[in-house]
Amino acid sequence: MTSQLQLLDHATRDDLRVYLERLQRYGQAEVRVVVRGSTLAVFGCTQAPNTLLDPLPVVLVLRSFSLASEPANEAGSIDITVLGRGLLDRIARMGVLGLTLELPDTLVAAAWAGVLPPVSGWQPAGVVDGPSLVAVANQGIERVADALPDSPGEAVVRKVRESVWGAEIAPGVPAAAAFAAEVMGFLLDEPRVPLARSMTWTRLDTSRGQVLVRARG
Numbered sequence: 518m519t520s521q522l523q524l525l526d527h528a529t530r531d532d533l534r535v536y537l538e539r540l541q542r543y544g545q546a547e548v549r550v551v552v553r554g555s556t557l558a559v560f561g562c563t564q565a566p567n568t569l570l571d572p573l574p575v576v577l578v579l580r581s582f583s584l585a586s587e588p589a590n591e592a593g594s595i596d597i598t599v600l601g602r603g604l605l606d607r608i609a610r611m612g613v614l615g616l617t618l619e620l621p622d623t624l625v626a627a628a629w630a631g632v633l634p635p636v637s638g639w640q641p642a643g644v645v646d647g648p649s650l651v652a653v654a655n656q657g658i659e660r661v662a663d664a665l666p667d668s669p670g671e672a673v674v675r676k677v678r679e680s681v682w683g684a685e686i687a688p689g690v691p692a693a694a695a696f697a698a699e700v701m702g703f704l705l706d707e708p709r710v711p712l713a714r715s716m717t718w719t720r721l722d723t724s725r726g727q728v729l730v731r732a733r734g
Contacts, residue, residue, distance in 0.1 A: 520595055520620040522557060523585040530616060533559070534608050536580050536701070536726075537601050543700040544578070547627040548604065550620065552595035557582040561601070562629040563697040564682065566733070567675065573683055575629055575731040576693045578701050585616070598630045599623065634729045639713040639720065645687055647707035647723075654699035657681045657692050687712070689719035689730060697728045 524530045540548060540561040549560040564576040588595050603621035611618065664677045682693035690712070698704050703723040713720045721728040 520588060520590065522552065522588060522618045522620065524616045524618055525583040525585050527616070529582050530608065530611065533582055534605065537605050539701050540601050541605070545627060545629065546600055546602065547598055547625050547630060548601045549598045549630040549633065550595060552588050555584040555587050557584055560630070560633060564693045565629040572733060573679055574691055574733055576697050577629070577729040578697050578726060579729060580726040597624055598627055600625055632731070634718045634720065635715050638715045640715065642712040642714045644709045644711050645690065647704050647710050650695040650710060651699055651704050653686055653692050653695040657696055689714065689732060691730065694721055694728050694730050698723065701726060703728065
């Protein structure tokens with residue numbers, strides 16, 4: 518049975534579409550959709566280790582959207598992993614005035630989606646300068662572009678990205694987190710970005726979304 522969500526308004530629908538489009542460009546193909554009550558949380562992944570020996574941390578992004586009502590199922594909640602492209606296709610079918618979003622029937626598996634950050638237990642861990650995060654992201658993009666030869670193989674691309682985005686810019690915060698926040702549009706007019714920690718997770722909070730980093734154990 519297809520699940521339907523009633524988005525709050527057209528601004529919510531447009532924000533969701535832009536968020537998913539950015540994930541298609543800069544992140545993994547899958548998204549994890551979690552609905553609790555009248556809140557839709559959409560998790561994406563901009564960086565994940567390729568193997569168990571890969572030193573890169575997992576970097577997730579999260580945006581929450583308001584719904585007009587709770588999902589119409591017995592549990593009153595939804596937690597599924599689907600392709601982001603499938604959600605975008607369904608948003609396109611809604612037309613100009615539509616606010617009813619049908620969730621894809623086809624579920625997918627993604628290693629990064631198996632473990633999500635905790636809901637509670639977060640402790641403040643200082644702040645980082647927003648413009649500095651923007652600078653780190655832009656400098657990293659330039660460094661990656663300059664370091665890659667013409668027609669590089671996948672192994673070369675991954676090694677270069679590891680050297681750039683794996684560098685720690687603050688305790689528990691790799692450069693990849695700055696990249697995620699910038700390309701997802703989270704750093705616009707954000708002079709200071711609060712940090713929080715819970716167990717192996719570090720969270721960057723902005724008014725537009727969150728970046729969550731899971732350290733390798």
